Amino acid sequence: MDIVILGLSITSSWGNGHATTFRGLVRELDALGHHVTFLERDVPWYAPHRDLPQPPYCRTELYADLADLRARFGRTVAGADAVIVGSYVPKGVAVGEWVQETAQGVTGFYDIDTPVTLAKLSAGDFEYLHPRLIPGYDVYLSFTGGPTLGRLEREFGSPCARALHCAFDPGLYHPEPMQAAWDLGYLGTYSDDRQPRVDGLLMAPAQRWPEGRFVVAGPMYPGTIAWPGNVERIDHVPPDAHRRFYNQQRFTLNVTRDDMIRAGWSPSVRLFEAAACGTPIISDVWEGIEALFVPGEEILLAESAEQVLGYLRDIGDADRRAIGARARERVMAEHTAGHRAEQLVAVLHEIAADTRPARTA
Structure with missing residues (x-):
């Protein structure tokens, strides 16, 4: 055609x-x-x-x-x-x-x-x-x-x-063995309605766990945001660097805009890219996510800083890698x-x- x-x-x-x-x-x-x-x-x-x-x-x-x-x-x-x-x-x-x-x-x-x-x-x-x-x-x-x-x-x-x-493009997104630079990261352009979940599910855990390493990458964040000392800021990660960015995280965060939460069934490309890299995903909760990934097995759902910290500190490396591998298997079969x-x-x-x-x- x-x-x-x-x-x-x-x-x-x-x-x-x-x-x-x-x-x-x-x-x-x-x-x-x-x-x-x-x-x-x-x-x-x-x-x-x-x-x-x-x-x-x-x-x-x-x-x-x-x-x-x-x-x-x-x-x-x-x-x-x-x-x-x-x-x-x-x-x-x-x-x-x-x-x-x-x-x-x-x-x-x-x-x-x-x-x-x-x-x-x-x-x-x-x-x-x-x-x-x-x-x-x-x-x-x-x-x-x-x-x-x-x-x-x-x-x-x-x-x-x-x-x-x-x-996602399976030629661009796949696991790479490398040393983890961050315990939890987030990649996304700033938006007013998404930021409260970034605050609750990344900034608050960072403040409560000073030993943890965190990163937020993406443009347009206001200069008025007070970033905790253990949260690294990256203004822009070009597409050809996304794979490396995800592979350097122990876990990655997915948060969703208000309108998309209300509608449900609205996956972000972050979900598929991170899963393809075998990086375990911690996501906010919305209707329809269970149709994409099996909660607890292929994705971790969180509604509070306490839940996020529990995942980061209590899940061992073997279990963490297994969650990422199952998510990768799912997206390779359905979401390229x-x-x-x-x-x-x-x-x-x-x-x-x-x-x-x-x-x-």
């Missing part, structure tokens, strides 16, 4: 998790024999941070604005077998309207931020998606599964809502980028079989 994706970014992983998702998915689509064109808005905050300016597995084009997009890529969009618009695309409503008017093939919305999107729609915030556009996309591809898919169809009129979770590419292709073929005759009648 000839597939066009209009996404937030594939060239820069700075301050966003979209790039790594698109890179893995597009690479695997290419490996399956499909041709992908990725269209990305040229914005100043990514321009100095492009760690993959020309991905080798797709045609990547930057556009300046909507007029430039329409003028240069109208034929590309019109002639594609499938056109997918991602969440948080600048001027995403106007981009979506143009795609639905122009594309002759299957159209889809790929929501890497589904709970955030739905919260914004409920608040009347139509930054990158308007409710009127949802019925016009042939398929709504959602990072969130579970009951949210039915809600997208019932309340918002999507003709077809399917889960397409994040994934290759699995996601196959799922996407199957959905697009299914939708095309249902919609193409109607489009050409």
Whole structure:
């Protein structure tokens, strides 16, 4: 198939998790024999941070604005077998309207931020998606599964809502023997609603266990945060350093934004990347996590600093490694980028079989 994706970014992983998702998915689509064109808005905050300016597995084009997009890529969009618009695309409503008017093939919305999107729609915030556009996309591809898919169809009129979770690249994420630098680490961009769980599940344990070694990595943390002396700060870990970062931790922390906790079934790519490295995960609790990992066997759940400290100090190395190994086995079987590419292709073929005759009648 000839597939066009209009996404937030594939060239820069700075301050966003979209790039790594698109890179893995597009690479695997290419490996399956499909041709992908990725269209990305040229914005100043990514321009100095492009760690993959020309991905080798797709045609990547930057556009300046909507007029430039329409003028240069109208034929590309019109002639594609499938056109997918991602969440948080600048001027995403106007981009979506143009795609639905122009594309002759299957159209889809790929929501890497589904709970955030739905919260914004409920608040009347139509930054990158308007409710009127949802019925016009042939398929709504959602990072969130579970009951949210039915809600997208019932309340918002999507003709077809399917889960397409994040994934990891097994070529990039795997165990490496190295000396542990930290007892517990966290990798994630700062957000106001996630920070209380970082405070409760990492900062508080660090304060109560001065001998422990902790790390928080990611951009945009306010300068007003008072970091305990045993918490190391790293401003940015590029994707090619994620594997080393996870392998240097005895345990890694996963915490979730409020909207995603409320929706459930919203795994972060941190879960899959860390599991692929065999690093045991301590996670906050949300509905649907048990569908991804077996609690107590493949993942450790925590709601308090006391629980976190219990894991860090009481679980021996053999048991710790066994938890990580079981989690790795699970994600290798179900959550690679290759699995996601196959799922996407199957959905697009299914939708095309249902919609193409109607489009050409």
